Amino acid sequence: MEQQESLRQAVIAHDELPNDIRTVAGVDVAYEKNSNRLVAAVAVLDATSLKVIQIASYHGEATFPYIPGLFSFRELPAVLAALEQLAAKPDLLVCDGQGFAHPRRFGLACHLGVATGLPTIGCAKTRLLGEYAPLAADRGSYQNLMDNGEVIGRALRTQTDKNPVFVSVGHKVSLETATAWALRLTPTYRLPETTRAADHAVKELLIQCG
DNA sequence: GCGACAG
DNA sequence: ATCTTGTCGC
Secondary structure, eight states: OHHHHHHGGGOOOSOOSOSSOOEEEEEEEEEOTTSSEEEEEEEEEETTTOOEEEEEEEEEEOOSOOOTTOHHHHHHHHHHHHHTTOSSOOSEEEESSOSSSSTTSOOHHHHHHHHHOOOEEEEESSOSSOBOOOOOSSTTOEEEEEETTEEEEEEEOSSTTSOOEEEEEEESOOHHHHHHHHHHTOSSSSSOHHHHHHHHHHHHHHHHHO
């Protein structure tokens, strides 16, 4: 917890990413049911076509339990190991979890960004904290996530009539830009294509190497 | 004390 | 996250 308070100082909450983003990657981790075995994967997609270009992975064991608020300590090691398998780092990383929308403003997306120096955004399926006003049912509508009078992220409707996703700043990307990317990565489904690709990858790999 | 709690 | 049956929709 103290480590989060310290590392958060390194987070860059404004745009400091390449002018032309060519590749966007998604990261995810899957766990085996009755063991500590896990598999992490990074799915690199072409930023324009959203087609998968490459998959990198890492097989290992969980070294930290799941504790809300300390989630990054559980997933970060494996994700970093998978990222090391990549010859060319992606221009942007999309995380399956919170970034700034965290009790100490240092969720997985922030931690991964600071640890790698890469631009990152957090795109979670559910809310960890904060409140938001009712938002319209159409794709693209959003409401800021507020916590103690501070904007910590956004509830964004990526698909009409579907539940929103929770976008927040990770590192080197503003909330405005993060929102734009979240929308751009969800032309068809509720979750970003990056997250979907990484999710599919880890599940396949977990079955194979069981 | 009780419930809530990213994946 | 993972475990699971039935069910609704394209």
